[in-house]
Amino acid sequence: MAKLLYQGHGSYRITAQDGRIIYVDPYAGEGYDVPADIVLITHGHHDHNKLELITQNEGCRVITNKEALAGEKHNSFSFNGIEIEATEARNFMHSSKSCVGYIITLDGVRIYCSGDTSKTKQMQELAKQEIDYALFCGDGKFNMGPKEAAECAKLVGAKHNILIHVKPGALFDLAKAQKWEAPNKLIIQPGEEIELHH
Secondary structure: OOEEEEEEOOEEEEEOOOOOEEEEOOOOOOOOOOOEEEEEOOOOOHHHOOHHHOOEEEEEEEEOHHHHOHHHOOOEEEEOOEEEEEEEOOEOOEOOOOOEEEEEEEOOEEEEEOOOOOOOOHHHHHHHHOOOEEEEEOOOOOOOOHHHHHHHHHHHOOOEEEEEOOOOOOOOOHHHHHHOOOOOEOOOOOOOEEEOOO
């Protein structure tokens, strides 16, 4: 069964059933001891791309916003049963020309990684994808706040909604996550790992 380890801030690690490891926006917390097979970077800000934390397995693929947006379109990638699709991400601090989110599909589970964003036109279309887990930023300083993140959660319609990237300079803010008014809310604290179910 696939697992997700929340490391803190915007960083998390996904382990596929076959043991392959995906890191998303490495920067915060712990849990970088397992070598990576895939690394996904949503954009170039320093708190999302600390690649030096990670040991890469031979053949590891690092996909940054540059690969994701090559050819001025949102690209998709396929790695032996792991599918990755870049999605739109944008707000007043983040240009859609240099930022993305991702949808990761593995072991029958679909995960939406919003990246640093506010509400986008594409979110309504994502509802058709039957997302199992959606991770939304919600710090209200560099991104949308919790209220807008809850609106986005309603649009995307995932089975489980997780608030991350809630307090710049800190791993997490539990009180903020507890107050978040999103449907199907799931609170995961830094260092906590959950099993992913369809």
